[in-house]
Amino acid sequence: MNRKPVALKFPACLLFLLVSSILALFSSCTQDGDGPLDVMPNGKSVSGEGFFLGATLDSGKTVHLISDTLYITLSQIWSFSNCSLTSIDLNYSFEDSVLVFSPKVNIKVNTDDCPSPMYRPDSTFKMLTGRGISPNITNIIIKNHLDSLLDSIKLRRGTIERDTFKIFVDSAFAKPSELPLRTKKSPSIVRVLDSLTPQKFYWRTLRANCTMRVDMCNDVVADTVYPTSWRESDTALVPVRYACASEDSTYCLNSKWEYDSTSLGKVKERLDTVWHMSTYYVEDIPSCAMVNKFSHTALLYKGDMTFIRELFVPDENERSCGPSTKKDWVAFDLTTDSLVVESEEGPSIDSLYKVWKSATVARDTLEAESTESK
16 A cells, blocks of 8 residues: 555656756757758858859750751759859850850859759750851850850751652672672762781581481582681681582481591681771762761661761851861761761772772662651
8 A cells, every 4th residue: 555656756757857858958949049040141142153064055966057046055053052043144255256155154142041052953045146147157165164165066057958768789789899889879878898808717627427317319429518707716627518419319417417526637727808898878969068967777788778868058158168078078987877087097088089989880779758958
């Protein structure tokens, strides 16, 4: 009977301590007022500049027509916080033949409740370039606050034509002895033999025994089965089988040959030649024109090869020219999908042009599927 009051006193003491702790914590949190701390001390407002690290002109295209709207996209914009960005100025200047954009990111930091510093989403601006642009301006570039060049595009005056067409590739293009060879007219395909590399391969015979003959031949001849591929560093084992002299008879099932690795012939040499060939797409173009986009299907002998090409055709008063292989002739390397330009490593432009003009013409057809003009 005397233990019951003692058991009731312990929880009462624990409850008293808990309530006291909560009151002390609440009192300490409310001494300086409610709410978060100010972003700037004493409610000051500070103005300045942010920056951006990426930019593209017309989504990365190579040519901008002066009559079209120019799209300027800024990415990775830093503006201190999500609500500090006040405006973006598209400042620009003219330097010789170049229109230079140097956008400026304006920010104003105040006591507004904003998230922590972050990169703002990409921002795209539109600008008409037809007015007030001198005919001498042929390029547009964009720089950031570090004066770093982020993107460039050629400013041209003219139209863009998009064509889809097929060119038939004759089987003769696969024969090195037929080269140089090209298709008819323009556009066309030309294949040339660049060089020859002599190689020496080593091989030895390997005896083959038939375990199940299916026919008795009157005359049997040795049939050396050479491999379709060689390793220059290895000695290839070449099976020597027997076959019927008459092609109408079969001597042994192909799956019933067994090879005797203990019966090898002497090491012999086999001379071969590696043919290095290049295939080009060639087209006569209007003077000072250029290929804006270019794509094609795989090269298929005895079949059609489809091309999709955007060609920029300049106006009569256009002063800028190219880029193209020559002023009125363009060539693409179909192996590397790159425009052929004059360089020390690649073929001479003039020599490639002469090869194309003098190459044997193969049978082909050119079929235009669609033409779109802009």
